[in-house]
Amino acid sequence: MIVTLTPNPSLDRALHLDRLVPGEVNRAAATHLHPGGKGINVSRALACHGVPTRAVLPSGGPDGDRLVALLAAQDVLARPVPVAGGTRSNVTLTESSGATTKINAPGPALSLAEVDALLDAVAGELDAGATAVVAAGSLPAGVDDAFFTRVADLGARHGVPVVLDTSGAPLAAAVRHGGLALVKPNDEELAELVGRDLTTVGDVLAAAAEVRAAGTAAVLVSLGAHGALLATAAGSWWAGGPALVPVSTVGAGDSTLAGYLAAPGEPADRLRRAVAWGRAAVLLPGTAAPRPSDVHLSEVTVVAEPDPSLALKEL
């Protein structure tokens, strides 16, 4: 059972417009509502592929109830932790050109007791036999930047790998602390973490090596339209596929991570699956999770020890 932890979940509302005109009344041609937040999206993608998973999340107010009901309707197991503040809604505007505009709300502040209850819920899942913990997304107000270091320590006490997909100060604190099995930044998040621009494959691999040297076993870097790079103790790999026109890129990174985690195996096979799931996600509206029939492994090329001089834009 892969347990996901989403400290700041959201009801994801996606509106499709032919063209967004800022400052005007825009009328959407279609709308979508999905239960969201990065860990929740990982659980949804895993559940779509029959991989056992449970999503741990704070849930508050009618929107929290709605989110939990939407998960149940998709047969995604959840462990909601009741909180006083109302669960947030995030908005995505997609245009026919493929452009995506995302507006994320801050989310309700959590009290110290609510933060502890969230961690207790994860501990409960570990006691019940969870095989991995995936902590993902932003931290709401009231949650210390060191929160994910507490998750790493919880996993370590149970001998269970902890995977992290977050950004900014919480990512920096967790990487400094070490003890993670995998982190999944995109290239911009990794650049912010190491404090320099990353323009080539070699730049990304050097940054990943710094992260690994600080105590994280593997780094999976998603590169948007340019695929993804994986760095582990065994080597490095790039994977990508032919150009496609995205419908919605929101949550593609979460599907990528789910694809990587869905089954054990050789790094190259896991990276191929990760990229195939990410590619499938961008062809679906809103944050819809890809199903097995959406995933095309044969479209993805994997290269071991990619040329460090290649520009990311050329991949």
Ligand SMILES: Nc1ncnc2c1ncn2[C@@H]1O[C@H](COP(=O)(O)OP(=O)(O)OP(=O)(O)O)[C@@H](O)[C@H]1O
């Ligand atoms: N424009 C695109 N064309 C083809 N594939 C894409 C495109 N955008 C994303 N992907 C696929 O999805 C994966 C993840 O994308 P990306 O790097 O944008 O994730 P992310 O920034 O973590 O996204 P999010 O935070 O919204 O989940 C990529 O590795 C790639 O396989």
Ligand SMILES: O=P(O)(O)OC[C@@]1(O)O[C@H](CO)[C@@H](O)[C@@H]1O
């Ligand atoms: O505000 P955060 O926690 O950084 O990101 C939240 C979010 O943008 O991430 C998911 C896509 O990855 C969406 O489901 C959700 O709206």
